[in-house]
Amino acid sequence: xxxxxxxxxxxxxxxxxxxxxxxxxxxxxxxxxxxxxxxxxxxxxxxxxxxxxxxxxxxxxxxxxxxxxxxxxxxxxxxxxxxxxxxxxxxxxxxxxxxxxxxxxxxxxxxxxxxxxxxxxxxxxxxxxxxxxxxxxxxxxxxxxxxxxxxxxxxxxxxxxxxxxxxxxxxxxxxxxxxxxxxxxxxxxxxxxxxxxxxxxxxxxxxxxxxxxxxxxxxxxxxxxxxxxxxxxxxxxxxxxxxxxxxxxxxxxxxxxxxxxxxxxxxxxxxxxxxxxxxxxxxxxxxxxxxxxxxxxxxxxxxxxxxxxxxxxxxxxxxxxxxxxxxxxxxxxxxxxxxxxxxxxxxxxxxxxxxxxxxxxxxxxxxxxxxxxxxxxxxxxxxxxxxxxxxxxx
Numbered sequence: 001x002x003x004x005x006x007x008x009x010x011x012x013x014x015x016x017x018x019x020x021x022x023x024x025x026x027x028x029x030x031x032x033x034x035x036x037x038x039x040x041x042x043x044x045x046x047x048x049x050x051x052x053x054x055x056x057x058x059x060x061x062x063x064x065x066x067x068x069x070x071x072x073x074x075x076x077x078x079x080x081x082x083x084x085x086x087x088x089x090x091x092x093x094x095x096x097x098x099x100x101x102x103x104x105x106x107x108x109x110x111x112x113x114x115x116x117x118x119x120x121x122x123x124x125x126x127x128x129x130x131x132x133x134x135x136x137x138x139x140x141x142x143x144x145x146x147x148x149x150x151x152x153x154x155x156x157x158x159x160x161x162x163x164x165x166x167x168x169x170x171x172x173x174x175x176x177x178x179x180x181x182x183x184x185x186x187x188x189x190x191x192x193x194x195x196x197x198x199x200x201x202x203x204x205x206x207x208x209x210x211x212x213x214x215x216x217x218x219x220x221x222x223x224x225x226x227x228x229x230x231x232x233x234x235x236x237x238x239x240x241x242x243x244x245x246x247x248x249x250x251x252x253x254x255x256x257x258x259x260x261x262x263x264x265x266x267x268x269x270x271x272x273x274x275x276x277x278x279x280x281x282x283x284x285x286x287x288x289x290x291x292x293x294x295x296x297x298x299x300x301x302x303x304x305x306x307x308x309x310x311x312x313x314x315x316x317x318x319x320x321x322x323x324x325x326x327x328x329x330x331x332x333x334x335x336x337x338x339x340x341x342x343x344x345x346x347x348x349x350x351x352x353x354x355x356x357x358x359x360x361x362x363x364x365x366x367x368x369x370x371x372x373x374x375x376x377x378x379x380x381x382x383x384x385x386x387x388x389x390x391x392x393x394x
Contacts, residue, residue, distance in 0.1 A: 003122055004048075004102070005048060005122055006050045006051075006097065006101070007106055008053075008091040008092070009035070009039065010087050010105065011053055011055050012056040013025065013056075013084070014056070024212060026066075029218065029221055029225065030226060030324075030391070031324065032355075034108065034111055035108040038113060039066070040320075041113055041114070041115060043074065045320070047122075050076065050095075051076070052075075055080050057079055071308070078091045078094055085173070085176070085192075088189060089173045092166075092169065097166035099167030101166045102125050102164070102165060103169060104118070104122075104162065104163045105160060105161060105164075105189050106162075109212045110159065110160055110209055110211050112210070114209075121203050124201045127201070130163070130165070130190065130198055131201040131203050132158050132160075132163070132188075132190050132202060133159040133160065133205040134156035134157060134158045135205055135209070136155070137152045137155040137156065137157055159205055162188065164193065171196065172193045176192050229389045230390045231326075231388070231390075233388075234281050234285045235281055235284060236276075236277040236281030236291075236383070236386070238273050238291075239381045239382075240273045240276075241266050242266070243263055246263060250263070250264055252264065252271070253270050253271065254346065256274075256308055257342055257346050259337050261336065269295070269304060269310070270304060274346065274363075274382050278350065279311045281384040281385060281386040283317075286323070288317065308353055311350075312353055315353075318388060321390065323390045324389050325360075325386060326360060327360050327361075327386070327387040328362065328386050329385040329386075330346075330350075330363045330364065330383070330384050330385075332363070332364070332380065332382050334365070334380040335367050335377045336377055339363070347362070347363050350363070
């Protein structure tokens with residue numbers, strides 16, 4: 001059974017109930033836009049084949065700085081509509097899916113979705129064709145204009161993501177569009193599927209996966225992300241030797257920056273000793289082995305690979321565990337080449353790769369006064385220290 005899936009994140013709303021000048025999905029929640037919290041969760045899941053984000057064209061200035069932080073082609077921008085169902089339909093017509101492929105639909109305003117909940121939802125969709133996360137109602141309910149009260153025993157508050165086999169949800173939207181009143185009173189996608197007399201399985205989930213709708217919800221979300229944080233620090237170390245022969249016009253990579261140097265660095269990948277040390281330190285934050293375990297030099301697939309791929313993958317793993325880097329400190333130990341002229345370029349590139357501010361990235365250099373292998377100019381050593389905060393609320 002394939003566990004691969006694609007997801008549509010609906011983020012085209014104007015947030016009229018929220019009461020802010022900037023749409024809420026672009027407001028900073030614990031240091032990054034509300035929308036980005038959901039993108040990061042799905043981006044870190046290997047079985048997530050693609051992420052489609054439906055945004056309003058007039059929000060382009062808000063969305064571009066977010067999407068520019070991601071490399072590769074896993075994320076696509078879809079033009080959203082005036083109503084939620086229009087955004088979903090636009091995405092459904094854009095995606096490349098077969099009938100039985102699994103597609104999830106998620107609200108950008110739910111930042112606390114977890115990989116575990118997504119996994120349970122996928123299992124339910126495989127079994128039933130349509131499913132939704134939901135949490136049991138625990139409050140006593142009352143109608144505003146009549147005395148009788150609904151029995152809460154069988155009531156659930158529906159959440160997102162909601163999951164479907166593509167053919168089922170596409171047919172449900174086509175049916176709604178064929179009827180002048182097909183979308184009337186519809187606030188989620190499971191309602192459309194049930195109109196086709198198709199059962200929707202409920203997957204119980206935590207109440208923490210709430211939707212940020214009002215300004216007080218945003219306050220609660222900030223408190224949840226901030227009050228139970230754990231700070232961790234880890235170090236990484238890497239060494240690469242120089243080749244014995246000179247190469248005219250040669251360059252080596254340090255921190256993702258090409259630096260002129262007459263001797264090449266030996267290595268299975270691109271031998272970027274700086275990015276390797278940082279990657280090692282990030283995996284240290286997770287107590288998850290070292291860079292060699294995740295990207296073994298015995299694997300031919302990593303031959304001459306750009307080390308930016310390694311550091312980005314490590315950071316995604318950190319984000320998936322609710323970790324966020326707060327500071328990176330690098331010490332480069334070598335006699336040559338001179339690091340000073342390239343220091344700020346390195347800082348800028350490392351910050352970009354890790355979605356950090358350049359002010360939170362430090363690059364230093366030192367020599368060993370002619371002592372040891374670095375003193376003899378036989379290679380370069382790098383020490384890296386990383387600090388991260390882990391949100392434990394979810």
